[in-house]
Amino acid sequence: MISYSLAPHRRNLLWSAFLIHRLSGLCLALFLPLHFWVLSRALHDPAALEGFLKWTDLWYVKLGEYLLVFLLGAHFFGGLRLMAFEALPWSNRQKTFAALAFALSFISATLFLFSAVQYG
Amino acid sequence: MNTITVQVSRGSEKHSEFQTFEVPEQENQTVLDLVTYIQEYIDPTLSYRFACRVGMCGSCGMMVNGEPRWTCRTHVKKVLGSSKTIEVGPLKNLPVIKDLVVDMDTFFDKWIAVGGVHHPSKNRHQSIEKISELSAERMSANEAVECINCGVCYASCDVVSANSDYFGPAALNRAWSLVNDVKTKNKDSILEAVSGNAGCHNCHSQQNCSNYCPNELNPSASIASLKRTVFASKINNLFGNSK
Numbered sequence: 001m002i003s004y005s006l007a008p009h010r011r012n013l014l015w016s017a018f019l020i021h022r023l024s025g026l027c028l029a030l031f032l033p034l035h036f037w038v039l040s041r042a043l044h045d046p047a048a049l050e051g052f053l054k055w056t057d058l059w060y061v062k063l064g065e066y067l068l069v070f071l072l073g074a075h076f077f078g079g080l081r082l083m084a085f086e087a088l089p090w091s092n093r094q095k096t097f098a099a100l101a102f103a104l105s106f107i108s109a110t111l112f113l114f115s116a117v118q119y120g
Numbered sequence: 121m122n123t124i125t126v127q128v129s130r131g132s133e134k135h136s137e138f139q140t141f142e143v144p145e146q147e148n149q150t151v152l153d154l155v156t157y158i159q160e161y162i163d164p165t166l167s168y169r170f171a172c173r174v175g176m177c178g179s180c181g182m183m184v185n186g187e188p189r190w191t192c193r194t195h196v197k198k199v200l201g202s203s204k205t206i207e208v209g210p211l212k213n214l215p216v217i218k219d220l221v222v223d224m225d226t227f228f229d230k231w232i233a234v235g236g237v238h239h240p241s242k243n244r245h246q247s248i249e250k251i252s253e254l255s256a257e258r259m260s261a262n263e264a265v266e267c268i269n270c271g272v273c274y275a276s277c278d279v280v281s282a283n284s285d286y287f288g289p290a291a292l293n294r295a296w297s298l299v300n301d302v303k304t305k306n307k308d309s310i311l312e313a314v315s316g317n318a319g320c321h322n323c324h325s326q327q328n329c330s331n332y333c334p335n336e337l338n339p340s341a342s343i344a345s346l347k348r349t350v351f352a353s354k355i356n357n358l359f360g361n362s363k
């Protein structure tokens with residue numbers, strides 16, 4: 001039998017776009033409280049914040065950040081695509097728009113990584 | 121003679137299993153031909169549905185190798201892999217009555233729930249409303265009116281699988297054609313129905329429905345258009361500048 005996750009009707013670019021949008025949204029929802037909590041250290045415990053910022057210099061943390069920026073981009077550009085889908089007249093280029101959203105998030109994340117590596 | 125191995129789902133909603141049949145291969149053959157051969161020559165107790173055999177009636181929908189299809193117009197060659205095996209099952213997302221026959225009641229109840237019953241704007245003594253083929257409204261419903269109620273899109277929709285209340289692509293596609301029909305009275309009641317909990321806002325725009333519709337209709341576009349129209353009408357009602 002064909003397994004659930006590989007069901008043929010899900011081998012469809014727009015289905016993947018849906019999945020990426022949903023997963024990136026969930027990850028960002030989990031990440032944001034943590035993000036604000038870390039920022040709040042600037043007021044409550046600046047030394048701890050300093051220590052944390054040092055930790056973010058590690059290469060694998062940078063990679064994690066790369067992933068985060070990618071997720072943010074995917075959710076942002078994917079969200080724009082969906083808003084256009086629902087608010088503008090129908091276009092037959094839905095797959096192109098989804099691919100474009102993916103490419104833009106990839107480019108933004110890569111630019112972020114380059115600047116992070118270059119400027120620390 | 122070469123044969124094709126056909127695995128057919130047998131049983132009811134409670135219990136079903138695949139039974140294997142060998143069917144002689146023909147030069148030209150549809151999936152419905154395979155099922156018909158089995159029923160006529162191997163096992164007359166096999167239950168399935170069809171009527172027109174030419175893609176008009178919409179009664180022969182089945183899952184073929186896990187994908188919903190109209191079987192009378194699905195050529196075996198199109199779906200037969202190198203293994204020479206085809207798996208045929210009842211349409212997804214609908215309760216199975218027996219073997220390949222599903223209960224379409226919920227499917228059609230949803231057509232009624234979206235306001236799909238004709239709400240005439242004229243009575244029998246008035247002359248019939250003329251519809252210009254070139255009017256913007258008619259043009260935007262051109263595709264939607266061609267639906268043959270086969271349920272293929274309904275079986276392909278993951279949102280229907282996750283939320284059995286969701287009206288699904290076919291009923292909403294119907295609603296879109298009615299919203300554009302000058303013969304429909306009280307279009308607001310349709311917009312009201314399609315914007316409820318079971319309505320168009322459940323759609324995740326994955327477009328499986330449009331990928332699988334055998335008539336190449338685009339229910340996903342109809343649903344997006346409904347969302348837009350509902351939004352515009354809410355804004356209109358809020359600021360009271362309509363009618």
Ligand code: SF4
Nearest residue numbers: 277323324326327329
């Ligand atoms: S586009 Fe909407 S209605 Fe069509 S299959 Fe996807 S979720 Fe279902």
Ligand code: SF4
Nearest residue numbers: 267268270271273333
């Ligand atoms: S929209 Fe297409 S797939 Fe859905 S019921 Fe109508 S004809 Fe069948």
Ligand code: FES
Nearest residue numbers: 173175178180192
């Ligand atoms: S038998 Fe009528 S559409 Fe297939």
